Amino acid sequence: MRFIETWTSATLLATRDLTPGIREFLLRPDGFAGAPYPVGSHIDVGVTIAGQPERRSYSLVGEVDPQGYRIAVRRAPDSRGGSHYMWSLAPAARLSITLPASLVQLDWTRRQFCLIAGGIGITPIVGAAQALARRDAGVTLHYAVRARSDAAYLDVLEDLLGDRLIVHAGDEGSRLDLDSVFAALPPETMTLFCGPMRMLDAARRAWEASGRPMPDLRYETFGSSGLLPTEAFRVRLKGEGIEFVVPRDRSLLDVLNEAGHEVMSDCRRGECGVCALDVVGVDGEIDHRDVFFSDHQKQESRKICACVSRARGTITVDTLHRADAL
Ligand code: FES
Numbered sequence: 001m002r003f004i005e006t007w008t009s010a011t012l013l014a015t016r017d018l019t020p021g022i023r024e025f026l027l028r029p030d031g032f033a034g035a036p037y038p039v040g041s042h043i044d045v046g047v048t049i050a051g052q053p054e055r056r057s058y059s060l061v062g063e064v065d066p067q068g069y070r071i072a073v074r075r076a077p078d079s080r081g082g083s084h085y086m087w088s089l090a091p092a093a094r095l096s097i098t099l100p101a102s103l104v105q106l107d108w109t110r111r112q113f114c115l116i117a118g119g120i121g122i123t124p125i126v127g128a129a130q131a132l133a134r135r136d137a138g139v140t141l142h143y144a145v146r147a148r149s150d151a152a153y154l155d156v157l158e159d160l161l162g163d164r165l166i167v168h169a170g171d172e173g174s175r176l177d178l179d180s181v182f183a184a185l186p187p188e189t190m191t192l193f194c195g196p197m198r199m200l201d202a203a204r205r206a207w208e209a210s211g212r213p214m215p216d217l218r219y220e221t222f223g224s225s226g227l228l229p230t231e232a233f234r235v236r237l238k239g240e241g242i243e244f245v246v247p248r249d250r251s252l253l254d255v256l257n258e259a260g261h262e263v264m265s266d267c268r269r270g271e272c273g274v275c276a277l278d279v280v281g282v283d284g285e286i287d288h289r290d291v292f293f294s295d296h297q298k299q300e301s302r303k304i305c306a307c308v309s310r311a312r313g314t315i316t317v318d319t320l321h322r323a324d325a326l
Contacts, residue, residue, distance in 0.1 A: 005044070005101075006098060007046070007096050007097070007098055008030060008031075008096070008099065009097075010028060010068075010069075010094070010096070011028050011092065011095075012025060012026070012089055012091055012092065012093040013026045013027065013028050013068055015090075015091060018072060018152040019149060020149070021075050022072050022073070022075075022120060023072065023075070023087060024061065024070055024072045024152075025070070025072070025073065025089070026065075026067060027043075027045075028067065028068030028069075029069070034064055034065075034066045036063070037060060037064060037100035038100075038102040039127050039128045039131050040102045040103065040104025040106075041059070041060045041101060041124075041127075042058060042101065042102070042220075043057070043058060043060060043097045043098050043100055044058075044097065045057075045058060045071070045086070045096070045097050046097070047081070047082050047085040047086065049081030049085060049249050049250075050081065050249055050250075055268070056082035056086075059220065060100055060123075060124070060127065061124075061153070062126050062156075063127050063130045069100070072120065072152055073086040073087065073120075074119070074120040081249035103220075103267075104192065104218055104220055105218065106190060106218060108135070110137070110190045112137070112186045112189040112190070113140075113189065113191070114141075114142070114181070114185055114189050114190070115128055115129060115132075115139060115140070115141040115192050116142045116144075116176075116178075116181075116192070116193045116194075116195065116203065117142070118144045118145075118194070118195025118199040119145060119150065119196065120152070121193075121194035121195035122143060122151070123152075123194070124192075124194050125141065125143075125192065126153050126157065128192055129141055129160055129161060130160060133160050138186075139164060142166050142168060142176055143157070143167050144195070144199070145167065145169050147169055147170060147171040149171075150169075151167060178202055179206045179209065182207055182212065185210075190216050190218065191207070191216060191217050192219070192220075193217065193218070193219040193220070194220040197221060197226055197227065197289055200219055200221055201295070203217065204295075219291065221270070226287040226289040226310060228310070230248050230310060231248050231312065232245055232248050233311040233312060233313060233314065234246070234314040234315075235256070235311075235314070235315055235317060236314060236315070236317070237261070237317065237318075237319055238280050238316055244256070244259060246310070246311075251306065251307055251310075252304070252317075253275050253307045256319060261319045263275055263306050263319060265306070267307070268307045268308075269307070269308065270290030270291055270292060270305050270307060270308035270309070271292055273290070273305065275305055276292070276306070277303065277306050277317045277318065278317060279301055279304050279315055279316070279317055281314075281316035282301055282313070282314075282315050282316075283314045284312040284313015284315070285311060285312045285313065286298075286301045286304055286311045287309060287310045287311060287312065288305070289309045289310065290305035290307075290308055292305055
């Protein structure tokens with residue numbers, strides 16, 4: 001494993017509805033000492049979906065809290081089951097969680113930062129905004145939501161950032177124009193983005209078009225967001241005459257591993273590429289939900305990240321010839 005994981009037991013201390021569709025969960029691990037964690041940290045939570053043990057990653061909200069870890073979960077009709085499970089929990093529930101880990105690295109020597117959040121993507125951004133405000137860095141947050149009533153943590157962010165918080169609420173006719181935002185940034189601005197895949201694709205294109213160095217755009221995504229609706233699809237194994245159904249609440253990786261095909265994995269968030277499989281046929285369409293492959297590689301669809309990516313129709317993969325990263 002690339003990431004060292006430590007699982008621990010935790011108690012759900014409290015829940016709080018932030019918006020009609022977003023609920024905050026306060027989790028306290030056994031023996032919690034309140035150690036600080038880096039900006040952009042997430043924890044994995046053990047969930048039960050269709051009677052099967054699974055895991056879901058959630059960003060920690062805000063900087064360290066003496067009471068425990070805060071996560072926020074959007075009740076997603078398109079969910080593969082994780083949000084449904086989380087919303088079924090009541091205070092005092094016992095859970096298994098991992099200790100915080102962060103894949104986001106910010107260059108703290110910069111003086112100018114731009115934060116961009118789409119919907120529930122605000123969760124890792126809250127802690128970043130707190131850390132940057134504390135450092136007195138130049139920071140602006142663009143927060144895109146369908147409706148202002150969908151925007152979680154507005155009160156916290158307004159207190160923190162004042163007029164440096166810009167809410168783009170669809171119901172108010174305000175649309176986030178990434179080209180304009182990036183064009184207006186001072187040189188050497190570092191941007192941290194978290195939002196759905198379609199928005200990330202747009203952000204990457206706009207950032208590239210602005211001529212800024214790609215490493216200056218850092219991002220977090222949520223593995224369940226794709227371009228197509230989450231639905232069951234079929235997978236055939238090359239040369240084996242076997243076909244499986246990947247239900248809407250299971251991943252391709254889960255289904256193949258449960259069938260004994262031992263597909264390797266690491267991050268399970270579409271970031272490392274370890275689970276990539278060769279695709280030898282597509283009768284339908286692949287919904288690439290990873291951030292590992294380039295746009296060009298996704299268009300070619302010769303490989304698929306089994307942990308997060310899905311399909312419509314039937315795909316044929318070769319589990320014996322695993323992709324060689326890039
Ligand atoms: S396990 Fe890392 S991309 Fe799938």
